[in-house]
Amino acid sequence: MKILIDTGHGENTPGKRSPDGKFREYLYVREIADQVVAQLRQRxxxxxxxVMEFSDVALAERARRVNEVCGRLGTKNVILVSIHCNAAGNGEWMNAKGWSCYTSIGQTKADKLADCFYQVAEEQFAGRKFRKDLTDGDPDWEAGFYMLKKTKCPAVLTENFFMDNKDDVAYLVSPEGRNAVVATHVEAIIKYIQSNE
Ligand SMILES: [Zn+2]
Structure with missing residues (x-):
């Protein structure tokens, strides 16, 4: 199984930061992605x-890279996880907070992957807020996000808390929070792969 990690946005993407400008989504998710990849390789x-670039890479190009690997290795041998942080407002501190995971619309293998994410996240982020959509019988949210819709392999997108919520940002940048975000991705991916064996 080839595990592909996507990181949203670039240093040139407008917005995508905390209201005080200290937290930058593109940088945080790249740091998390590096650790996720390193720990998965170790295991x-x-x-x-x-995406190794620091600048923004267009969605179409990111999807093309994923589908190129799918074409080479077979769709069933690839998964994609796109790592993000959420935002509720337009540059002010907001009240919305919590962790969530998205799949494309409809039941696919991505829903199994998202289930693994929620199960692991509830342990790793114990006591913190979770955002769930239980209307279709599972906790993940479904949306027509480009990277989920246009890629051929099972794909999920994680929204790791809110970069415009003060409490969430403090948690994200704390050693405990960083470790839990990394561990959630590593353990959820391994849980999914092991459940498919
Ligand atoms: Zn994002």
């Missing part, structure tokens, strides 16, 4: 980032 899994 014998084949993981890589699809």
């Amino acid at each position: 014998g899994y084949d993981a890589e980032r699809i």
Whole structure:
């Protein structure tokens, strides 16, 4: 199984930061992605980032990179996880907070992957807020996000708390929070792969 890690946005993307400008989504998710890939490799899994650039890479190009790997290795041998942080407002501190995970619309293998994410996240982020959409019988949210809709392999997008909520940002940048975000991705991916074996 090839594990592809996508990181949203670039240093040139407008917004995508905390209201005080100290937290930058593109940078945080790249740091998390590096650690996720390193830990998965240490444990014998084949993981890589699809965006090594610091500038924004267009969605179409990111999806093309994923689908190129799918074409080479077979769609069933690839998964994609896109790592993000959420935002509720337009540059002011907001009240919305919590962790969530998205899949494309409809039941696919991505819903199994998202289930693994929620199960692990509830342990790793114990006591913190979770955002769930239980209307279709599972906790993940479904949306027509480009990277979920246009990629051929099972794909999920994680929204790791809110970069415009003071409490969430303090948690994200704390050693405890960083470790839990990394561990959630590593353990959820391994849980999914093991459940498919
Ligand atoms: Zn994002």
